Amino acid sequence: xxxxxxxxxDYEIANQGIIKILNDxxxxxxxxxxxxxxxxxxxxxxxxxxxxxxxxxxxxxSFREDHKIxxxxxxIDLIKDxxxxxPDIKVIVYSQxxxxxxxxxxxxxxxxxxxxxxxQHAIKELITCVNGVYxxxxxxxPELTNNTAINTxxxxxxxxxxxxxxxxxxxxxxxxxxxxxxQKISPNSESAIxxxxxxxxxxxxxxxxxxxxxxxxxxxxL
Numbered sequence: 092x093x094x095x096x097x098x099x100x101d102y103e104i105a106n107q108g109i110i111k112i113l114n115d116x117x118x119x120x121x122x123x124x125x126x127x128x129x130x131x132x133x134x135x136x137x138x139x140x141x142x143x144x145x146x147x148x149x150x151x152x153s154f155r156e157d158h159k160i161x162x163x164x165x166x167i168d169l170i171k172d173x174x175x176x177x178p179d180i181k182v183i184v185y186s187q188x189x190x191x192x193x194x195x196x197x198x199x200x201x202x203x204x205x206x207x208x209x210x211q212h213a214i215k216e217l218i219t220c221v222n223g224v225y226x227x228x229x230x231x232x233p234e235l236t237n238n239t240a241i242n243t244x245x246x247x248x249x250x251x252x253x254x255x256x257x258x259x260x261x262x263x264x265x266x267x268x269x270x271x272x273x274q275k276i277s278p279n280s281e282s283a284i285x286x287x288x289x290x291x292x293x294x295x296x297x298x299x300x301x302x303x304x305x306x307x308x309x310x311x312x313l
Contacts, residue, residue: 092225093181095121095143099131099150099169100185104256105209108308109149109185109217116218128154128163135173144177147224152186153249170201181224183207185217187247189234198231205230209247211295250276254287259304264288 096119100106106124113119123138123145125131131150138144150166163169170182183205184197197203205220207213216232223230247255253276257267264284271279278284297303 092117093119093146093221095138095145096123096147096149097131097135097138097145098122098124099126099128099148099166100124101126101151101154102252102256104259105151105252112214112217113221116214117221119221126154127161128165128169129161131169132163132172136176139177145180147181147183147221148173149183149185152184152188155249155253167197167201170203174201181205183217183220183224183230185209185213187249187252191235194232194235198229206232208232208234209252250278250287251291254284254291255304255307258288258300259308 096113098106098109098113100109103126106126110122110124113122123134125134128150131148135145135148148170150169152166154161154165156164163172166184166186170184173180174182182201182203184203185207187209188194189208194206194208197206204224207216207220212233220230253271254267257270262270264281268279268281268284271277271284291297292303295303295306297306
């Protein structure tokens with residue numbers, strides 16, 4: 092099994108969810124994480140220059156913009172730059188992107204080794220993907236082959252992930268709305284947030300906020 096893994100994911104709790112899966116379910120313990128693509132690249136270069144290279148990169152595609160100026164704005168930029176230095180590193184993309192054409196592009200143009208779509212089956216698919224990639228298999232997600240899976244899967248965008256992250260930290264919907272407005276993130280109206288949170292409750296069949304957070308944590312999404 093892989094002995095050294097780099098995880099690039101801008102949501103701290105999602106990062107921890109991936110690490111927990113790698114630790115508890117697969118038995119990988121030498122893991123480094125980064126919330127910015129540039130930071131991930133710096134960690135990669137240091138390890139590579141020290142002749143202690145990473146064997147696997149797990150990265151999201153999109154990263155939130157904030158005050159910190161980044162040279163690499165996306166997971167695609169990160170993959171390209173890392174592969175230009177270490178072509179044989181294995182790459183798994185872990186993202187909410189579910190469009191078959193976009194996912195196919197990643198396999199065809201970037202030659203990624205595996206793809207996992209964030210959703211209710213993410214924990215199982217990530218375990219399968221890591222094991223398959225370790226065996227030198229190319230692991231394609233159900234989104235490319237199974238139309239039924241596309242229709243039944245829960246897809247989470249950046250706002251959904253942000254809401255789950257804030258709810259998991261105990262913030263109320265009113266506090267979240269104020270925070271979104273300050274960060275100029277839209278939609279940020281009370282009705283829009285209510286609809287988003289209600290949909291998350293429905294999608295995950297959660298009875299309350301505590302139940303919702305527990306469910307998504309169990310799924311490895313937080």
